[in-house]
Amino acid sequence: AQSVSQHNHHVILSEAASLELGCNYSYGGTVNLFWYVQYPGQHLQLLLKYFSGDPLVKGIKGFEAEFIKSKFSFNLRKPSVQWSDTAEYFCAVSQYSGGGADGLTFGKGTHLIIQP
Amino acid sequence: GAVVSQHPSWVICKSGTSVKIECRSLDFQATTMFWYRQFPKQSLMLMATSNEGSKATYEQGVEKDKFLINHASLTLSTLTVTSAHPEDSSFYICSARDQAGAQPQHFGDGTRLSIL
Numbered sequence: 001a002q003s004v005s006q007h008n009h010h011v012i013l014s015e016a017a018s019l020e021l022g023c024n025y026s027y028g029g030t031v032n033l034f035w036y037v038q039y040p041g042q043h044l045q046l047l048l049k050y051f052s053g054d055p056l057v058k059g060i061k062g063f064e065a066e067f068i069k070s071k072f073s074f075n076l077r078k079p080s081v082q083w084s085d086t087a088e089y090f091c092a093v094s095q096y097s098g099g100g101a102d103g104l105t106f107g108k109g110t111h112l113i114i115q116p
Numbered sequence: 117g118a119v120v121s122q123h124p125s126w127v128i129c130k131s132g133t134s135v136k137i138e139c140r141s142l143d144f145q146a147t148t149m150f151w152y153r154q155f156p157k158q159s160l161m162l163m164a165t166s167n168e169g170s171k172a173t174y175e176q177g178v179e180k181d182k183f184l185i186n187h188a189s190l191t192l193s194t195l196t197v198t199s200a201h202p203e204d205s206s207f208y209i210c211s212a213r214d215q216a217g218a219q220p221q222h223f224g225d226g227t228r229l230s231i232l
Contacts, residue, residue, distance in 0.1 A: 036223075043226060090160070102165070103150045103175075104160070104211075106152075109159050
C-alpha cells in the first residue's frame with residue numbers, strides 16, 4: 001500500500017519568508033501527485049498537480065512544487081508567503097491502475113501559520 | 117465549473133440512528149465518486165470508491181454494512197451511516213471525477229457528523 005509522509009506538522013513563518021513543505025511518498029509505480037490547501041472553514045482546493053512531463057510544476061497563488069523521482073518527493077515551495085496563506089496543506093498521491101486513477105492517499109497535513 | 121455539493125453540511129443525531137449524506141455533482145457527470153473521512157487534526161482517509169451503477173469498493177478496515185454507499189445516477193452518490201455511534205463522529209468528504217481516469221478530483225464541502 002502506498003503512503004504519504006509530510007515532515008512538518010506545524011510551521012510558523014513571518015510574512016515575506018520563503019516556504020518549503022516536504023512530502024515523500026512510497027510507491028514504485030506510476031503516480032499522480034497533488035497539493036491541496038484547506039483554508040479555515042472551507043473545502044479542499046487544488047493548489048497544483050503533477051501527472052508527467054516537466055517535474056517543476058507551477059500552481060495557483062504563486063506556489064510551485066518539484067517532483068524528484070529518485071527521492072520519491074514532491075515538495076511544495078513559495079518564495080514569499082503572505083498572511084492569507086495561513087491554512088492546512090495536504091500532499092496527496094493517486095496510484096494509477098489499469099482502470100484509471102484511484103482514490104487519493106493523503107499525508108497528515110501541515111498547519112501553516114503566517115504571522116503579520 | 118466542476119462543483120460538488122454535499123448535504124447536509126452538519127448533522128447531530130442520537131446514537132443508534134442512521135444518517136444519510138448526499139454528494140452531488142452540479143455541473144458535470146461523475147462516473148466515480150470517492151468518500152473520505154477526516155478525524156480532528158488528522159488527514160483524510162479514503163473509505164470507498166463509488167462507481168455509478170455498480171457496487172462500491174471499500175478500503176480495508178471500512179465496514180461496508182455500516183457505511184452503505186449508493187451511486188444510482190451520474191450526479192448523485194449517497195453515504196448512509198447505519199446505527200451510528202459516537203465513534204462514527206467525524207468529517208465526511210466526498211469527491212468526484214468527471215470522466216474515467218480523470219484527475220484531479222473535485223471535492224465537496226464536507227459533512228460534519230456528530231453522534232450524541
